[in-house]
Amino acid sequence: MFLIYKIQHLQKLSNMRKYLCNQCARELGQLPTINTEQSFTGSGIVGDYLFDKYVRHTQFPTGDGFVSIYRDTSYDTYKEYAIISAASGSIEIGDDGKKAMLWWAKEDIGDAIHNQIPVAYNNMVKLVLYENKNKIHHFPTSSLSAHEFKCLKCGGDIVPAE
Numbered sequence: 499m500f501l502i503y504k505i506q507h508l509q510k511l512s513n514m515r516k517y518l519c520n521q522c523a524r525e526l527g528q529l530p531t532i533n534t535e536q537s538f539t540g541s542g543i544v545g546d547y548l549f550d551k552y553v554r555h556t557q558f559p560t561g562d563g564f565v566s567i568y569r570d571t572s573y574d575t576y577k578e579y580a581i582i583s584a585a586s587g588s589i590e591i592g593d594d595g596k597k598a599m600l601w602w603a604k605e606d607i608g609d610a611i612h613n614q615i616p617v618a619y620n621n622m623v624k625l626v627l628y629e630n631k632n633k634i635h636h637f638p639t640s641s642l643s644a645h646e647f648k649c650l651k652c653g654g655d656i657v658p659a660e
């Protein structure tokens with residue numbers, strides 16, 4: 499099962515994603531400004547996009563498929579991860595121009611679950627859709643492939659080698 503997870507990561511490496519380290523993103527004025535006063539779980543009602551994402555990434559899944567979940571499921575921590583990722587993370591720019599923030603937590607903060615079985619540890623936060631206050635959310639991911647990522651501007655590591 500872990501092998502499948504690693505292969506998925508290697509496939510991701512072949513994508514033409516680009517990265518900006520936190521310092522370069524800051525110098526270029528590219529760091530996101532998110533409203534820290536907003537509710538990161540929206541209305542808190544099932545069916546609300548923000549709330550559904552929060553539940554998806556904090557509750558152990560009841561169905562099959564691939565999902566990553568946080569170990570600390572409190573709202574305060576979920577909110578903190580959004581704020582710290584926006585301020586201290588690196589920017590990932592996808593093929594399609596979509597941007598995300600990657601923040602290395604330096605410790606395991608979540609788990610990857612495949613068909614209700616934990617298959618890997620997660621030590622990064624990926625903050626997505628951060629320019630849309632109605633869709634901004636995040637989830638834990640692994641730094642496994644992120645150690646290969648280099649900053650487009652300075653060539654530095656996005657995540658230092660461990």
Ligand SMILES: [Zn+2]
Binds near residue numbers: 519649650653
């Ligand atoms: Zn840089």
